[in-house]
Amino acid sequence: MDTTLFRSITPYLVGLAIAVALYFYANTIVYTPRPGSLGPETWPELAILLLAASCLFEIVRRLIVGNQDATGLMEAFEREEESAQKDPVYPRMLVGGIALMAVYAVLLPYLGFIFGTFLFLAAFMYVGGFRRHGMIWLTSILVTLLTGVLFLRIAYVSLPRGIEPFAMATDVFFKIPSFW
Amino acid sequence: MDILVQLANGFVACFTPIHLLMLFVGIVIGLLIGVLPGLTLVMGVALALPFTYKMDVTASIILLGAMYVSGTYGGAFTAILFKIPGEPIDVPMLWDGYTMGRKGKPAKALGWTLVAALGGGLLSAVVMVALTEPLAKFALSFSSPEYFVIVMFGLLSVVAIGKGSLANAFISMSIGILISTVGVDPVYGAPRFTFGSPLLADGIEFLVVMVGAYGVGEVLTRLETGFATQPIEKIKNARTELPTWKELKEVKGMFFRSAVVGDLIGLLPGAGATIASFVSYGIEARFGKRRKEMGTGVAEGVIAPQAAATASVGGALVHLLALGIPGSGATAVILGAFMLHGIQPGPQVLVTSAPMVYTIFASIFLGLFLMCAIGYLAIRPLIKILDFPEAVVSAYVLTLCFIGALSIRNNVTDLWLIIAFGVIGYGFERLKFPIAPLVLGVILGPIAEDSFMNTMISFSNDWTVFFTRPISGTIVAFTTVVLLLPFIQKLRARYLASAHA
Numbered sequence: 001m002d003t004t005l006f007r008s009i010t011p012y013l014v015g016l017a018i019a020v021a022l023y024f025y026a027n028t029i030v031y032t033p034r035p036g037s038l039g040p041e042t043w044p045e046l047a048i049l050l051l052a053a054s055c056l057f058e059i060v061r062r063l064i065v066g067n068q069d070a071t072g073l074m075e076a077f078e079r080e081e082e083s084a085q086k087d088p089v090y091p092r093m094l095v096g097g098i099a100l101m102a103v104y105a106v107l108l109p110y111l112g113f114i115f116g117t118f119l120f121l122a123a124f125m126y127v128g129g130f131r132r133h134g135m136i137w138l139t140s141i142l143v144t145l146l147t148g149v150l151f152l153r154i155a156y157v158s159l160p161r162g163i164e165p166f167a168m169a170t171d172v173f174f175k176i177p178s179f180w
Numbered sequence: 181m182d183i184l185v186q187l188a189n190g191f192v193a194c195f196t197p198i199h200l201l202m203l204f205v206g207i208v209i210g211l212l213i214g215v216l217p218g219l220t221l222v223m224g225v226a227l228a229l230p231f232t233y234k235m236d237v238t239a240s241i242i243l244l245g246a247m248y249v250s251g252t253y254g255g256a257f258t259a260i261l262f263k264i265p266g267e268p269i270d271v272p273m274l275w276d277g278y279t280m281g282r283k284g285k286p287a288k289a290l291g292w293t294l295v296a297a298l299g300g301g302l303l304s305a306v307v308m309v310a311l312t313e314p315l316a317k318f319a320l321s322f323s324s325p326e327y328f329v330i331v332m333f334g335l336l337s338v339v340a341i342g343k344g345s346l347a348n349a350f351i352s353m354s355i356g357i358l359i360s361t362v363g364v365d366p367v368y369g370a371p372r373f374t375f376g377s378p379l380l381a382d383g384i385e386f387l388v389v390m391v392g393a394y395g396v397g398e399v400l401t402r403l404e405t406g407f408a409t410q411p412i413e414k415i416k417n418a419r420t421e422l423p424t425w426k427e428l429k430e431v432k433g434m435f436f437r438s439a440v441v442g443d444l445i446g447l448l449p450g451a452g453a454t455i456a457s458f459v460s461y462g463i464e465a466r467f468g469k470r471r472k473e474m475g476t477g478v479a480e481g482v483i484a485p486q487a488a489a490t491a492s493v494g495g496a497l498v499h500l501l502a503l504g505i506p507g508s509g510a511t512a513v514i515l516g517a518f519m520l521h522g523i524q525p526g527p528q529v530l531v532t533s534a535p536m537v538y539t540i541f542a543s544i545f546l547g548l549f550l551m552c553a554i555g556y557l558a559i560r561p562l563i564k565i566l567d568f569p570e571a572v573v574s575a576y577v578l579t580l581c582f583i584g585a586l587s588i589r590n591n592v593t594d595l596w597l598i599i600a601f602g603v604i605g606y607g608f609e610r611l612k613f614p615i616a617p618l619v620l621g622v623i624l625g626p627i628a629e630d631s632f633m634n635t636m637i638s639f640s641n642d643w644t645v646f647f648t649r650p651i652s653g654t655i656v657a658f659t660t661v662v663l664l665l666p667f668i669q670k671l672r673a674r675y676l677a678s679a680h681a
Binding site: 011012015022025026029030031032034036037038039040041042043044047048050051053054055057058061069088089090091093094097098101102104105108109113117120121124125127128129130132135136139140143147150151155156157158159160 | 230231233234344345347348350351353354355357358361365367368369370371372373396399400403404405406407569570571572574575576578579582583586587590592595596599602603606611612625629632633636637640641
């Protein structure tokens with residue numbers, strides 16, 4: 001089988017495998033049956049069957065017609081655009097961005113929302129390829145302050161405080177008089 | 181008459197400081213979202229959701245509704261002036277709006293857009309007020325089989341009327357429904373797909389899926405391209421020049437037709453502003469009086485997509501409020517806002533919360549005028565936002581997404597979930613799986629399951645009941661037609677191609 005075709009059906013093969021695994025898992029749901037009533041596994045099983053059938057359909061379709069994306073109803077109303085140029089992609093930036101979010105989630109309980117978000121904002125702008133240092137730090141400070149006031153003092157959203165000494169950054173906001 | 185009295189009361193209720201403030205804020209943010217190419221309308225509405233937690237439900241919906249309306253208009257500015265469609269809705273605006281601008285008439289193109297948005301929006305608002313109550317009264321006679329097929333109709337329309345593969349849309353919807361089943365089953369109390377995790381026992385909040393897939397996912401997609409927005413040329417005198425009365429009279433027929441098309445498309449669950457905009461332009465290009473000139477910068481090419489896009493909003497709100505069925509990503513978020521405040525839109529909402537519904541209706545009317553006034557007077561500061569580097573805007577968008585996650589239960593696990601759904605959303609975008617069916621599956625899945633199980637209990641597990649009862653049978657037939665539309669369209673295209681050959 002041609003590699004491109006195999007690559008194009010891989011997501012559907014994975015989907016099909018997940019559907020089979022989930023179907024068996026759904027059958028292990030423990031409950032006390034009621035006579036004449038369907039069990040709690042019925043509805044998820046219907047969704048799993050739909051998932052499996054859709055994956056199977058797409059695999060068969062691609063095997064028959066080749067590696068061709070299907071089109072929907074909307075495409076009929078679209079006009080042919082002048083040769084759309086493809087943007088270059090930067091996988092490292094993407095991985096960096098995801099890694100940064102993961103680090104943020106790990107450190108948030110320790111750094112607290114205010115300090116953690118300030119660092120995240122600056123770091124994300126660097127990861128995103130922006131290099132105007134003054135603007136990066138200034139916007140990070142301003143956005144953190146604005147977000148803190150907006151959510152901690154106006155919307156009263158409960159956000160992680162962090163541990164000392166970082167918690168001090170959050171505590172400062174609670175000294176601001178309440179808006180309501 | 182009763183409807184008019186209630187609407188008048190709605191207007192009075194709109195004039196409270198908090199409602200006016202929310203209306204103004206919603207319109208401005210909606211316009212900015214429309215202008216910024218990195219922010220989509222649905223993503224913007226989803227990001228605003230955490231702000232509404234502490235508000236009362238009417239103010240929340242006024243805010244989100246205003247964003248929804250003005251989000252269909254703001255993108256036209258950048259499409260006409262810079263050839264940057266802020267939203268997919270605005271792509272048809274490039275064909276005539278931008279061309280008109282290149283011919284030295286950008287102000288005129290912006291004027292036509294303003295008039296089209298106002299006219300289309302007002303017509304659809306009138307239809308919305310006229311249709312919602314009768315439809316809700318009719319829906320009061322529905323029992324669980326009818327409700328189940330209506331929900332499935334909403335879900336399957338989103339699957340059928342869209343871009344790309346039907347199978348991909350079905351996969352996306354099934355995953356959404358499966359996500360909605362995670363947690364303890366409400367009937368038997370049995371844990372489903374919790375994999376032993378106590379946090380999953382509470383289920384996965386739809387907000388996490390929505391904000392993650394739309395917000396974080398979109399930022400990741402753009403991050404991969406290095407936030408490569410096209411550089412924009414400086415426009416010194418961006419202004420709007422309204423068409424004359426004579427010019428308006430010349431296009432009144434097509435204007436009305438475009439607004440009606442938009443409204444009808446909005447009434448169909450699954451077909452939102454983008455589809456309305458494309459279809460309306462397509463109709464004008466195929467059947468309009470000046471069809472041969474379309475694409476050369478004619479007013480008809482600007483009016484058709486804009487009038488239809490804004491007109492679709494009123495239609496979409498009809499089935500959201502009367503039946504509780506959101507037809508698009510944006511209305512799904514608005515449904516989410518209702519549910520966060522403990523209100524389930526549907527036939528009962530006009531019985532229990534009529535003043536709230538009519539205040540929302542009145543806010544749509546006021547919002548349209550406010551949107552046009554702001555669009556007319558503040559176009560220059562609005563497009564100034566394009567000067568902000570995308571990396572800065574995206575960093576702030578991510579912060580809002582994280583706040584959305586943390587504000588649900590103040591639990592970092594929700595933050596992890598939102599990141600995970602962001603990565604899934606990015607994967608969906610990359611592999612060309614639509615996100616709207618996933619989100620709608622998560623929101624409507626529990627409602628569908630509930631009505632399905634109730635039907636099975638009430639009718640002794642007889643599934644034929646969905647086909648044999650008159651109303652549900654009709655809806656099933658209609659759903660089948662909608663599902664067959666892509667195939668019919670393909671057959672027609674094949675027939676036309678062979679006829680030409």
